[in-house]
Amino acid sequence: MTTYKAACMPGDGIGPEIIAEGRKVLDSAGEKFGFDIDWTDYDTGAERYLKTGELISEDELKELSKFSTIYFGSIGDDRVKPGILEKGILLALRFYFDQYVNLRPIKLLKGVSTPLANKKPSDIDFVVVRENTEDFYVGIGSRVKSGKQRDELSVLRDLYNVKFGIDVETDADELAYQIGVVSRQGSKRVMEYAFDLSMTRDKKLTSVDKANVLTDVYGLWREVFEETKINYPAVSTDYNFVDAITMWFVKNPEWFDVVVTPNMFGDIITDLGAMIQGGLGLAPGGNINPDGTSMFEPIHGSAPKYKGQNVANPLATIWAGSLLLDTLGEKEAAAAVVSSIEHSIEKGAVTRDMGGSMGTNEIGEWIAKDILNK
Amino acid sequence: MTTYKAACMPGDGIGPEIIAEGRKVLDSAGEKFGFDIDWTDYDTGAERYLKTGELISEDELKELSKFSTIYFGSIGDDRVKPGILEKGILLALRFYFDQYVNLRPIKLLKGVSTPLANKKPSDIDFVVVRENTEDFYVGIGSRVKSGKQRDELSVLRDLYNVKFGIDVETDADELAYQIGVVSRQGSKRVMEYAFDLSMTRDKKLTSVDKANVLTDVYGLWREVFEETKINYPAVSTDYNFVDAITMWFVKNPEWFDVVVTPNMFGDIITDLGAMIQGGLGLAPGGNINPDGTSMFEPIHGSAPKYKGQNVANPLATIWAGSLLLDTLGEKEAAAAVVSSIEHSIEKGAVTRDMGGSMGTNEIGEWIAKDILNK
Ligand SMILES: CC(C)[C@H](C(=O)O)[C@@H](O)C(=O)O
Ligand SMILES: CC(C)[C@H](C(=O)O)[C@@H](O)C(=O)O
Numbered sequence: 001m002t003t004y005k006a007a008c009m010p011g012d013g014i015g016p017e018i019i020a021e022g023r024k025v026l027d028s029a030g031e032k033f034g035f036d037i038d039w040t041d042y043d044t045g046a047e048r049y050l051k052t053g054e055l056i057s058e059d060e061l062k063e064l065s066k067f068s069t070i071y072f073g074s075i076g077d078d079r080v081k082p083g084i085l086e087k088g089i090l091l092a093l094r095f096y097f098d099q100y101v102n103l104r105p106i107k108l109l110k111g112v113s114t115p116l117a118n119k120k121p122s123d124i125d126f127v128v129v130r131e132n133t134e135d136f137y138v139g140i141g142s143r144v145k146s147g148k149q150r151d152e153l154s155v156l157r158d159l160y161n162v163k164f165g166i167d168v169e170t171d172a173d174e175l176a177y178q179i180g181v182v183s184r185q186g187s188k189r190v191m192e193y194a195f196d197l198s199m200t201r202d203k204k205l206t207s208v209d210k211a212n213v214l215t216d217v218y219g220l221w222r223e224v225f226e227e228t229k230i231n232y233p234a235v236s237t238d239y240n241f242v243d244a245i246t247m248w249f250v251k252n253p254e255w256f257d258v259v260v261t262p263n264m265f266g267d268i269i270t271d272l273g274a275m276i277q278g279g280l281g282l283a284p285g286g287n288i289n290p291d292g293t294s295m296f297e298p299i300h301g302s303a304p305k306y307k308g309q310n311v312a313n314p315l316a317t318i319w320a321g322s323l324l325l326d327t328l329g330e331k332e333a334a335a336a337v338v339s340s341i342e343h344s345i346e347k348g349a350v351t352r353d354m355g356g357s358m359g360t361n362e363i364g365e366w367i368a369k370d371i372l373n374k
Numbered sequence: 375m376t377t378y379k380a381a382c383m384p385g386d387g388i389g390p391e392i393i394a395e396g397r398k399v400l401d402s403a404g405e406k407f408g409f410d411i412d413w414t415d416y417d418t419g420a421e422r423y424l425k426t427g428e429l430i431s432e433d434e435l436k437e438l439s440k441f442s443t444i445y446f447g448s449i450g451d452d453r454v455k456p457g458i459l460e461k462g463i464l465l466a467l468r469f470y471f472d473q474y475v476n477l478r479p480i481k482l483l484k485g486v487s488t489p490l491a492n493k494k495p496s497d498i499d500f501v502v503v504r505e506n507t508e509d510f511y512v513g514i515g516s517r518v519k520s521g522k523q524r525d526e527l528s529v530l531r532d533l534y535n536v537k538f539g540i541d542v543e544t545d546a547d548e549l550a551y552q553i554g555v556v557s558r559q560g561s562k563r564v565m566e567y568a569f570d571l572s573m574t575r576d577k578k579l580t581s582v583d584k585a586n587v588l589t590d591v592y593g594l595w596r597e598v599f600e601e602t603k604i605n606y607p608a609v610s611t612d613y614n615f616v617d618a619i620t621m622w623f624v625k626n627p628e629w630f631d632v633v634v635t636p637n638m639f640g641d642i643i644t645d646l647g648a649m650i651q652g653g654l655g656l657a658p659g660g661n662i663n664p665d666g667t668s669m670f671e672p673i674h675g676s677a678p679k680y681k682g683q684n685v686a687n688p689l690a691t692i693w694a695g696s697l698l699l700d701t702l703g704e705k706e707a708a709a710a711v712v713s714s715i716e717h718s719i720e721k722g723a724v725t726r727d728m729g730g731s732m733g734t735n736e737i738g739e740w741i742a743k744d745i746l747n748k
Contacts, residue, residue: 082586083593091587115625117491136554141590174558176594180510184548210638212456213465216515219457220550243645246620250649251489264584268642271617275624 003036004328007067011045012085013302014312014360015073021314021364022071022321025340028368029325029333040067044089046077055088061096069324070295073317074302087139093295094132099287100186101193102130102266103323104299106253106273106283111345112354114276116250124277126256127201129194130266132287134186135217137263141178182217182262187224193290194260195232201257203235208261208269210242221262246272274299281313281353284320288327296324310359313351315341318367340370377410378702381441385419386459387676388686388734389447395688395738396445396695399711402742403699407707414441418463420451429462435470443698444669447691448676461513467669468506473661474560475567476504476640477697478673480627480647480657485719486728488650493627498651500630501575503568504640506661508560509591511637515552556591556636561598567664568634569606575631577609582635582643584616595636620646648673655687655727658694662701670698684733687725689715692741714744 008023010016023039030037042064044056064070070093075085093099108114108124116124191207198205207225209218222239229237240248242265248255249272261269274283280300287295298316306312319341326334349366350356358366382397384390397413404411416438418430438444444467449459467473482488482498490498565581572579581599583592596613603611614622616639622629623646635643648657654674661669672690680686693715700708723740724730732740 082596083589086586087589115490117489136588139589141588143590143594175555176557176590177553177555178588178591179551179553181549181551183550210641212460213638213641214510214515214552215457215461215513216517216550217552220517222456243642246642246646247649247654250624250646251653264587265642267584267587268617268620268639272620272624272646275621279625280621 001034001036003038004068005038005040005066006324007042007064007070008039009042009044009070009072011073011075011089011302012047012077013074013304013307015045015075015302017308017310017360018298018312018314018317019071019073021360022317024364024368025318025337025371026071026321026325028371029330029337032336032371032374033330033333035330035333045075046080046085049085049088050077050079055085056092061092064093065097065293067293069328070293071321071324072295072297074298074300076302076304078304091137091139094287097287097289097293097295098133099289099292099294100131100133100190101286101288101290102132102263103286103288104128104130104266104270104273104283105323106270106277108277109282109342109345111342112278112282114278116253116276119253119276123254126253127197127258128266128270128273129190129197129258129260130270131186131190131261131263132266133263134180134182135263136178136180138179138181140181141176143176144174180214180217180264182220184220184224187221188228191225191228191260194258195228195235198235198258199232204257205229205235205237206245206256206259207237207239208242208245208259208265209239210265212241218262225260242269245269249273249276270299279353280316281351282315282319284316284323286320286323286327294324294327296320296327310361311352312360313353314360314363315350318364336371336374337367340367340374343370375408375410377412378442379412379414379440380698381416381438381444382413383416383418383444383446385447385449385463385676386421386451387448387678387681389419389449389676391682391684391734392672392686392688392691393445393447395734396691398738398742399692399714399745400445400695400699402745403704403707403711406710406745406748407704409704409707419449420454420459423459423462424451424453429459430466435466438467439471439667441667443702444667445695445698446669446671448672448674450676450678452678465511465513468661471661471663471667471669472507473663473666473668474505474507474564475660475662475664476506476637477660477662478502478504478640478644478647478657479697480644480651482651483656483716483719485716486652486656488652490624490627490650493650497628500627501571501632502640502644502647503564503571503632503634504644505560505564505635505637506640507637508554508556509637510552510554512553512555514555515550517550518548554588554591554638556594558594558598561595562602565599565602565634568632569602569609572609572632573606578631579603579609579611580619580630580633581611581613582616582619582633582639583613584639586615592636599634616643619643623647623650644673653727654690655725656689656693658690658697660694660697660701668698668701670694670701684735685726686734687727688734688737689724692738710745710748711741714741714748717744
């Protein structure tokens with residue numbers, strides 16, 4: 001029997017509750033389909049950070065690379081300033097393991113209600129491939145405060161011969177800047193992934209950018225897309241500016257099959273995508289390095305106010321578990337998980353946010369049993 | 375009788391057709407409410423650029439500052455690379471005149487259908503105040519190609535001690551970067567505008583950012599918001615991350631009253647807003663400098679494929695004309711324009727995209743007459 005070593009990072013807020021359900025389901029899929037998952041827990045998150053000041057250590061990162069996969073709950077805590085946990089843990093993992101594909105299926109499951117009028121499951125079924133290691137997520141930027149940073153600003157000013165509207169010498173603490181970086185290789189690899197994926201689906205790929213304003217980074221992005229598509233003559237392609245695509249997600253989601261997007265725009269449009277597929281409670285994501293360690297998570301946050309109340313919806317996490325299995329090569333088990341999620345919805349075995357009456361802890365059990373009974 | 379000197383820039387594609395309708399309506403409002411508009415046309419746009427290479431001249435900009443207001447159609451042409459007209463004309467005007475407020479009402483008019491299920495006009499009625507002169511719209515960035523730019527990149531690399539994933543010396547042409555700048559003053563003035571506006575409405579203001587990832591620029595943005603709100607104790611405030619707000623626009627638009635947002639996120643969420651209020655055909659915008667020259671436009675583009683076909687919906691432009699009048703102080707006339715727009719919709723006097731059968735040129739006439747008959 002195959003045994004997969006999996007790292008588990010439940011995290012903050014509702015994280016531990018939803019991850020527990022996900023594990024029940026994955027263990028049950030293993031029982032059914034003949035593999036075993038050997039879980040190791042990590043306590044990364046707000047509690048540890050508040051106690052020790054540590055986010056994630058270099059040693060842990062090295063250790064983690066020995067696992068076949070990582071299952072991630074959620075992070076975020078009102079006692080910690082925005083950005084610290086996100087950048088120090090979640091983004092640190094995505095970057096360290098070079099998980100350059102953020103895979104986010106947008107699919108309205110049968111029985112789930114969407115806020116869009118007149119749209120049915122067959123209208124909302126596409127996948128967003130979000131670049132996950134570049135763009136404005138590289139973390140380069142500065143608040144211009146001290147003498148050193150004032151010098152940096154002067155360098156930039158001289159470099160670009162730009163008037164900042166303020167006096168750099170005297171008002172320098174009044175300004176912040178942020179730098180995004182897009183590389184040819186970084187764009188190409190994620191686009192190739194998206195083209196390959198679209199070859200297994202409807203052969204239709206939409207690229208997102210804002211090449212008419214952020215001409216430097218997204219001009220390059222668009223150029224690489226033009227070059228890459230030559231190698232995929234069977235795939236029909238188009239562009240959407242990021243502002244426009246938010247309209248079409250709402251008006252004509254049936255237009256889309258695979259969407260490839262730079263990192264930050266991907267963050268925005270996949271939340272919108274999550275909503276049209278029924279809400280964050282139903283939106284899974286995979287952070288994938290096809291040649292390395294991948295990580296799976298619900299795309300929602302830690303929802304601190306629901307912590308410990310047994311009301312959180314674990315379906316996004318369970319669905320992320322299906323993506324995890326799929327990436328391990330357990331295709332049949334992965335499909336069984338999604339089919340049992342659909343079955344649970346059909347039977348009304350859902351949490352309150354979906355109109356049901358079950359607790360978080362009952363959902364995983366229900367789905368785990370359903371898989372065994374198949 | 376007051377005479378306002380107004381500059382008019384019809385632009386490309388459907389621009390001339392929709393602007394013509396807008397002018398009919400504004401002239402008629404003048405007739406009704408006792409003022410006169412003296413129009414001067416400017417031929418900025420693709421035709422002129424393709425013929426002469428010129429976008430907008432310094433002399434023209436100086437001339438334009440003598441007008442009370444600018445009425446702008448739309449720009450964009452398939453024969454011109456993305457970014458050239460947008461940056462060289464539209465953004466040039468916004469920046470030159472320091473039109474730091476981009477005002478975009480999101481309001482579902484009576485009789486208009488929204489793609490959202492179960493939402494009625496009273497649910498969708500808010501205003502987005504988009505910062506309009508900073509952020510990633512400052513146009514600072516570079517494709518790293520030549521020796522000079524390679525040096526710039528090295529400077530950045532040394533400055534930030536950042537590993538770019540590529541060899542700067544040999545692979546430097548494989549990379550692009552883009553810099554966004556946010557200043558304290560620039561944030562403060564647009565936030566004050568938004569707070570003042572919310573005092574005239576429901577006293578509820580939502581600030582948008584992504585302070586958990588773009589910590590430098592949006593960390594400053596959030597800090598300034600915290601400081602500014604102290605002066606408006608009557609206004610209740612909250613934050614939304616940009617990804618999250620796209621969900622709530624779709625799920626709970628009734629939550630919002632005034633939304634203040636950095637430039638790029640404002641671009642994205644106002645297109646989404648346009649769609650929930652019935653589509654781009656119905657979305658007006660004002661580029662406002664409260665102490666200078668303002669400019670009004672539909673937020674849609676030039677739709678080249680509908681050019682000259684008399685099918686474009688001029689309501690966004692006409693509504694933008696109402697914002698123009700409002701900013702000139704002609705409040706009664708401004709209100710009359712919106713009320714006649716609503717009347718035309720109620721009577722089915724609309725273009726095909728809204729289920730009617732009228733041509734572009736009939737709409738302006740209908741509304742112009744309606745105003746006179748009030
Ligand atoms: C928590 C945050 C850093 C993260 C992101 O911006 O990528 C989240 O919004 C997501 O989409 O996974
Ligand atoms: C045309 C483009 C430059 C512009 C923008 O990005 O601001 C448009 O999308 C808008 O929203 O007015």
